[in-house]
Amino acid sequence: AIRMTQSPSSFSASTGDRVTITCRASQGISSYLAWYQQKPGKAPKLLIYAASTLQSGVPSRFSGSGSGTDFTLTISCLQSEDFATYYCQQYYSYPPLTFGGGTKVEIK
Amino acid sequence: EVQLVESGGGLVQPGGSLRLSCAASGFTFSSYWMSWVRQAPGKGLEWVANIKQDGSEKYYVDSVKGRFTISRDNAKNSLYLQMNSLRAEDTAVYYCARGPAYCGGDCYYVYWGQGTLVTVSS
Numbered sequence: 001a002i003r004m005t006q007s008p009s010s011f012s013a014s015t016g017d018r019v020t021i022t023c024r025a026s027q028g029i030s031s032y033l034a035w036y037q038q039k040p041g042k043a044p045k046l047l048i049y050a051a052s053t054l055q056s057g058v059p060s061r062f063s064g065s066g067s068g069t070d071f072t073l074t075i076s077c078l079q080s081e082d083f084a085t086y087y088c089q090q091y092y093s094y095p096p097l098t099f100g101g102g103t104k105v106e107i108k
Numbered sequence: 109e110v111q112l113v114e115s116g117g118g119l120v121q122p123g124g125s126l127r128l129s130c131a132a133s134g135f136t137f138s139s140y141w142m143s144w145v146r147q148a149p150g151k152g153l154e155w156v157a158n159i160k161q162d163g164s165e166k167y168y169v170d171s172v173k174g175r176f177t178i179s180r181d182n183a184k185n186s187l188y189l190q191m192n193s194l195r196a197e198d199t200a201v202y203y204c205a206r207g208p209a210y211c212g213g214d215c216y217y218v219y220w221g222q223g224t225l226v227t228v229s230s
Contacts, residue, residue: 032214034216036153044203087152093214094155094213095167095168098155099154100152101152102152
């Protein structure tokens with residue numbers, strides 16, 4: 001199974017900050033990577049697929065980049081509603097589909 | 109509007125069984141692969157199983173193989189997960205999920221249900 005490793009696991013940031021979350025795959029996955037946002041008690045919400053394609057309705061302050069094994073999710077100007085946990089997921093090779101362990105973005 | 113509504117969760121003893129259901133609406137259910145994804149309390153997301161449109165292909169994560177069975181009833185627009193020989197480590201919120209139109213089994217998820225909690229404890 002392809003292992004997805006996210007870093008950091010959590011961090012604190014302030015509204016207006018530019019934040020970057022990293023996801024690394026244990027082997028190359030081309031651009032078959034998605035990013036999700038999850039708030040407490042809610043289902044995950046798709047933000048980005050194909051590593052850099054913004055899902056319809058997602059604000060443009062979210063962006064994704066990378067290919068192969070290293071990927072990043074960037075929030076250009078953190079808003080209050082962006083404090084949440086973020087997950088990456090590979091869909092290059094399955095079964096199983098695999099997710100990263102998550103990155104929790106907390107208010108500083 | 110696409111809607112996925114899970115039901116059937118609850119408290120069950122170790123070794124017991126439970127059947128989860130997911131009622132789908134707002135799209136042509138028979139045209140999509142469907143999946144179950146779970147999340148243990150305070151933990152990350154884990155893909156559990158998925159099933160092809162006609163039920164002819166089913167895939168599982170290793171930890172549930174031989175214990176869980178995914179199925180679907182296209183006439184009832186419903187997805188199921190039969191869970192047998194449940195263990196404490198199966199305790200989680202179970203989500204029903206669907207990908208975009210052109211996806212096969214290897215995909216990301218655009219639509220998610222609200223989840224149903226399964227607690228395995230004596």
